[in-house]
Amino acid sequence: MGDNDQVSHWNAPVAGTPVHAVVPVPGSKSLTNRALVLAALADAPARVSGTLRSRDTDLMIGALTALGTRIEGPSGPLAPGDTELVVTPGRLHGADVECGLAGTVMRFVPPVAALATGTSTFDGDPAARVRPQATVLDALRALGADVTGDSLPFSVSGAGSVRGGRVEMDASASSQFVSGLLLSAARFDDGLELVHVGRSGVPSGPHIEMTLAMLRESGVSVEHPTASSWRVAPGPISAVDRVVEPDLSNATPFLAAAAVTGGTVRVPRWPVSTTQPGDAIRGILRDMGASVTLETADGADHGTLVVVGPERLSPVDLDLSAIGELTPTVAALCALATGPSRLTGIAHLRGHETDRLAALAAELTAVGCGVTELDDGLEITPAPLHGAPWRAYADHRMATAGAIVGLVVPGVEVDDIDSTAKTMPGFTTMWAEMLAGRMT
């Protein structure tokens, strides 16, 4: 199970007592998929360690392999559990690319396919066919690529090179349009000058910072002259061995478990400095009244994040535009706070795995919470909550939001817990181990 062809019902377990656990979290989806793309386009083989193995990252591995990259495990052919990968760039050719519901595959791989020789076809889940896509395809056309279609399914026909140069785009629906072009741009003949011309800003700024930081590590010359423009010089992408940080966004449901039960959750290998947006959960949990400490040894680049939940959670008023990925976790926390909260700046969440604003409003309302859907956010007014079916909409973070509420509200029934396989295939086991108080 896990590839969305079988739906898995799950009665969310109630905590009963405060949760006390150490929860090691697998690698970051966003770092893994960037590392794989950069390694596939690099000038020599490279090793990527600590990779996330999940539906989204396996789709990226599948896409890059189909296009001509060799991706192996530490001692030969890639096995399902391998997290240390050896990536050997190859001559890129056309392929059929399966995107599933992965935004990173839909938006990062088309520019790679434009550099290949031959035609690549892209398709994905029904829910992926309605996700915004045209922006990156129009930009590729403007940069000289031959592209058919505006959303999944579409095709990209490459002649082995892309002219590149200057392009304007409206990236207000997703930062991934920007990241996708930047990742491949050094391999375009003229590099890239990308200008965002939308009326609203580009969301998810930390994810673009992540792209820029990884390009620089790979020896690519990249500039960010204004808030809405980026320049990449043409040139080689150096092979870099990388170790992927834990996925801090995927850590948030576990940290939320400490927050809503008044318990303690410790997440090891938390980076001291990171471009991952999940790091912002530290400030949010503090604002809500939790005690949050990053325990580090002197000079270490990572430590253990310790969250101790408060007796009662305070409401918050937050602009989440930079960290929209955290919204489902934060909304679940807000439903359990002592007063009304407001989450704004997240209109682009309507183009995520599902329309997350509508989905959160519907599911929180179903368990008895007061919710007003705004154009760009949610107003959440807590009330006594009760059990009810909780729909996941094939969205991993909707499923984990249901798990958080279910810790303190008996009878929350998540309809498709296997949707968590998108980025966290072991979720139910990890959740059960957390509740059992496993201290690793």
Ligand SMILES: O=C(O)C1=C[C@@H](OP(=O)(O)O)[C@@H](O)[C@H](O)C1
């Ligand atoms: O580049 C990335 O790895 C991501 C960027 C963000 O996308 P949006 O800018 O579309 O929100 C984020 O929500 C997504 O989970 C991952």
Ligand SMILES: C=C(OP(=O)(O)O)C(=O)O
């Ligand atoms: C928006 C998300 O995913 P994607 O990479 O598919 O856009 C997410 O993981 O919250």
